[in-house]
Amino acid sequence: xxxxxxxxxxxxxxxxxxxxxxxxxxxxxxxxxxxxxxxxxxxxxxxxxxxxxxxxxxxxxxxxxxxxxxxxxxxxxxxxxxxxxxxxxxxxxxxxxxxxxxxxxxxxxxxxxxxxxxxxxxxxxxxxxxxxxxxxxxxxxxxxxxxxxxxxxxxxxxxxxxxxxxxxxxxxxxxxxxxxxxxxxxxxxxxxxxxxxxxxxxxxxxxxxxxxxxxxxxxxxxxxxxxxxxxxxxxxxxxxxxxxxxxxxxxxxxxxxxxxxxxxxxxxxxxxxxxxxxxxxxxxxxxxxxxxxxxxxxxxxxxxxxxxxxxxxxxxxxxxxxxxxxxxxxxxxxxxxxxxxxxxxxxxxxxxxxxxxxxxxxxxxxxxxxxxxxxxxxxxxxxxxxxxxxxxxxxxxxxxxxxxxxxxxxxxxxxxxxxxxxxxxxxxxxxxxxxxxxxxxxxxxxxxxxxxxxxxxxxxxxxxxxxxxxxxxxxxxxxxxxxxxxxxxxxxxxxxxxxxxxxxxxxxxxxxxxxxxxxxxxxxxxxxxxxxxxxxxxxxxxxxxxxxxxxxxxxxxxxxxxxxxxxxxxxxxxxxxxxxxxxxxxxxxxxxxxxxxxxxxxxxxxxxxxxxxxxxxxxxxxxxxxxxxxxxxxxxxxxxxxxxxxxxxxxxxxxxxxxxxxxxxxxxxxxxxxxxxxxxxxxxxxxxxxxxxxxxxxxxxxxxxxxxxxxxxxxxxxxxxxxxxxxxxxxxxxxxxxxxxxxxxxxxxxxxx
Numbered sequence: 001x002x003x004x005x006x007x008x009x010x011x012x013x014x015x016x017x018x019x020x021x022x023x024x025x026x027x028x029x030x031x032x033x034x035x036x037x038x039x040x041x042x043x044x045x046x047x048x049x050x051x052x053x054x055x056x057x058x059x060x061x062x063x064x065x066x067x068x069x070x071x072x073x074x075x076x077x078x079x080x081x082x083x084x085x086x087x088x089x090x091x092x093x094x095x096x097x098x099x100x101x102x103x104x105x106x107x108x109x110x111x112x113x114x115x116x117x118x119x120x121x122x123x124x125x126x127x128x129x130x131x132x133x134x135x136x137x138x139x140x141x142x143x144x145x146x147x148x149x150x151x152x153x154x155x156x157x158x159x160x161x162x163x164x165x166x167x168x169x170x171x172x173x174x175x176x177x178x179x180x181x182x183x184x185x186x187x188x189x190x191x192x193x194x195x196x197x198x199x200x201x202x203x204x205x206x207x208x209x210x211x212x213x214x215x216x217x218x219x220x221x222x223x224x225x226x227x228x229x230x231x232x233x234x235x236x237x238x239x240x241x242x243x244x245x246x247x248x249x250x251x252x253x254x255x256x257x258x259x260x261x262x263x264x265x266x267x268x269x270x271x272x273x274x275x276x277x278x279x280x281x282x283x284x285x286x287x288x289x290x291x292x293x294x295x296x297x298x299x300x301x302x303x304x305x306x307x308x309x310x311x312x313x314x315x316x317x318x319x320x321x322x323x324x325x326x327x328x329x330x331x332x333x334x335x336x337x338x339x340x341x342x343x344x345x346x347x348x349x350x351x352x353x354x355x356x357x358x359x360x361x362x363x364x365x366x367x368x369x370x371x372x373x374x375x376x377x378x379x380x381x382x383x384x385x386x387x388x389x390x391x392x393x394x395x396x397x398x399x400x401x402x403x404x405x406x407x408x409x410x411x412x413x414x415x416x417x418x419x420x421x422x423x424x425x426x427x428x429x430x431x432x433x434x435x436x437x438x439x440x441x442x443x444x445x446x447x448x449x450x451x452x453x454x455x456x457x458x459x460x461x462x463x464x465x466x467x468x469x470x471x472x473x474x475x476x477x478x479x480x481x482x483x484x485x486x487x488x489x490x491x492x493x494x495x496x497x498x499x500x501x502x503x504x505x506x507x508x509x510x511x512x513x514x515x516x517x518x519x520x521x522x523x524x525x526x527x528x529x530x531x532x533x534x535x536x537x538x539x540x541x542x543x544x545x546x547x548x549x550x551x552x553x554x555x556x557x558x559x560x561x562x563x564x565x566x567x568x569x570x571x572x573x574x575x576x577x578x579x580x581x582x583x584x585x586x587x588x589x590x591x592x593x594x595x596x597x598x599x600x601x602x603x604x605x606x607x608x609x610x611x612x613x614x615x616x617x618x619x620x621x622x623x624x625x626x627x628x629x630x631x632x633x634x635x636x637x638x639x640x641x642x643x644x645x646x647x648x649x650x651x652x653x654x655x656x657x658x659x660x661x662x663x664x665x666x667x668x669x670x671x672x673x674x675x676x677x678x679x680x681x682x683x684x685x686x687x688x689x690x691x692x693x694x695x696x697x698x699x700x701x702x703x704x705x706x707x708x709x710x711x712x713x714x715x716x717x718x719x720x721x722x723x724x725x726x727x728x729x730x731x732x733x734x735x736x737x738x739x740x741x742x743x744x745x746x747x748x749x750x751x752x753x
Contacts, residue, residue: 002122003047006032007039007054007066008084013107017053017084020111024051024118035059036066048075051122056085056096056104067099078128080121084109165195170252170273173259174203181268190244239276251277295345296352299366304374307364308440311376312433321379322363323388325395326429326447327355329371330459335422343405347422350403358398373426374447384432385464392428392462399425399460427454428462446470479524480532486516487545493517494549495715498724499567499686499708502700507725509565509599511708512550513715514542530571539571544583551591551598553718558597562725567599569631572606581620588624595625599650603631607646618647629686634674643681651678655689655709662694675702 004021008014014032021030031049033039037060043049052070056063063083070076083096083104096104103117164171170187174180183198191198237255244250252273259268291303299307311322329351336344348371355365355373363376375395381387402421429451431443450465457463486492492514499509516524533539547568554566574580588595600621607614607630618628629650634657643651653674661667671687678685687699690709699707713724 005049036061064099071100325375332371425460431465551593601631650684
């Protein structure tokens with residue numbers, strides 16, 4: 001809290017000035033004194049005021065003497081002092097200012113002026129005090145920084161010398177006369193001496209080794225330091241070969257740099273030599289690994305691509321005519337499967353060697369990967385396509401003689417040679433480069449298309465690329481474009497897979513499964529186009545069509561006295577992009593389906609991502625009367641603990657748990673746990689992917705409610721499903737289902753312990 005001292009020998013003045021002083025600032029303490037002596041005594045006890053207001057003429061010590069005494073104390077140099085006096089002559093004002101007064105006011109005092117001057121002076125004093133404290137702190141920090149810097153510099157010099165001595169590089173500095181002024185330990189040891197013995201001695205004339213003319217280092221820009229400062233360029237930087245004390249040749253990267261800032265006018269020369277022998281060997285090894293196939297030793301895909309790119313570039317000239325041949329060995333998988341992969345590897349090496357032998361003029365012969373090889377040949381004739389065919393015949397005929405398997409790389413040198421042979425042929429794809437717009441990827445893609453065409457023709461032949469091959473690939477791209485109008489073009493159809501009551505064997509439900517029937521009659525499964533539909537948002541109108549068509553069909557079956565529950569898959573995208581509640585309600589109203597005959601299937605990921613939000617949406621759907629099922633349960637993020645939290649009517653156990661149910665105790669335990677828990681939670685269970693009667697019998701004994709799968713029926717058109725209700729399927733499985741029922745009720749033995 002700030003303190004203002006009032007000094008006046010008149011009590012009335014002290015009272016008035018005290019009241020005015022309290023208006024200068026909030027949270028202010030005001031002390032009044034009847035004499036200067038009393039005030040000084042109070043100040044000497046440690047109560048230092050932030051501002052003093054004093055009368056000039058007082059009994060005893062007057063204002064001038066009081067101010068002078070006040071200014072002599074160290075803490076009061078900057079304390080503002082306002083002098084109040086009734087004397088108007090200039091001499092009194094000067095006397096007050098000489099004594100150290102900061103400002104003065106004439107009595108009788110104007111109250112507003114008193115408060116304003118007090119505020120200004122107090123604010124200025126406070127600012128000056130803070131600035132002085134900050135300046136003092138900065139001076140202290142600066143002094144500490146200088147001391148720390150000097151200490152750090154001294155230590156860093158010592159550490160630098162220690163570090164240079166431990167660096168695995170030969171470092172030395174020589175003066176203009178060629179004498180050593182510094183030698184690190186590595187340099188001294190290489191000369192079989194010590195740094196102390198070499199310092200001051202002339203550098204030996206044969207210090208430099210044999211320079212590698214092809215490995216000189218070029219500096220493209222002036223070097224800079226780690227902080228961006230410019231540094232003088234090295235006089236020389238080069239690789240040199242030096243013979244060590246044992247007679248072995250070592251490769252060094254050497255740099256020579258003038259050292260500025262030395263005591264003499266002539267600069268010192270710093271010479272640094274780093275042993276890069278191992279680095280050079282590693283570079284050569286990496287180059288081999290990067291551009292050579294590890295099995296055959298021939299150029300790899302990267303090397304082949306770079307070779308093609310170099311031909312396309314042509315160093316600014318017109319690129320030459322050439323052909324790319326892509327070979328794929330026929331039935332090579334059979335060789336690996338019957339003879340083993342080690343034999344297959346030896347066959348690949350034998351093929352590579354023969355191709356290099358029969359094509360000595362090839363620009364490149366290499367292995368693209370697996371059992372594929374790439375060959376680039378220059379075409380010099382007038383008819384490049386005919387020439388390419390002729391060369392392809394040469395390559396194909398090279399596969400007529402059997403290939404010697406040869407020795408295994410791991411075979412001992414003294415072991416007997418393996419004289420076994422293997423017969424194989426090749427499918428060859430050819431693309432002739434003549435268009436300047438072609439790229440490496442384009443040529444490889446086209447050669448691959450042609451090779452695949454040769455492969456589908458039976459192998460042991462060649463095909464020349466033609467643009468019709470690209471048309472087939474474009475057809476695949478057209479699927480994505482055709483999705484834009486798939487609903488309006490009436491190409492979507494539904495098939496239905498029955499869901500069977502495992503107790504009675506009756507069909508009690510069907511699952512609607514989407515198919516896309518192309519104009520050419522091709523029937524596409526959802527996996528080929530639904531992911532694209534979800535990415536583009538077309539899944540919303542497609543799902544609306546599916547839901548509408550499935551409900552319409554259910555109503556039509558009901559009119560034929562076929563009572564069946566209709567299950568429809570709902571994409572998770574709808575829960576994020578559409579009003580699923582209104583969508584389902586509109587379909588119910590439009591088709592007239594009884595909501596209790598509708599079941600909506602969703603995947604786990606839709607429900608687990610945000611359980612609370614999902615439950616609210618599911619609850620709204622169930623209010624319409626529709627049931628909700630979790631499809632493919634157990635394959636996603638859900639666990640059994642989620643069952644009690646989800647607002648659902650049914651789970652559908654995924655096929656992956658059923659595939660090995662007869663022989664897998666762990667799968668049996670999992671499925672049994674799911675069924676038991678769902679029974680306690682009053683959640684129905686349907687098992688997907690039932691393909692064998694043993695699976696159906698086991699599930700029936702576990703009191704699983706329903707099942708579906710190829711054992712009962714594959715997905716069928718609507719008319720076939722109607723027939724199944726009236727014909728043989730019910731009769732065919734009646735006896736078997738009764739046995740399942742008897743076995744379940746009698747507690748028959750399970751398939752596995």
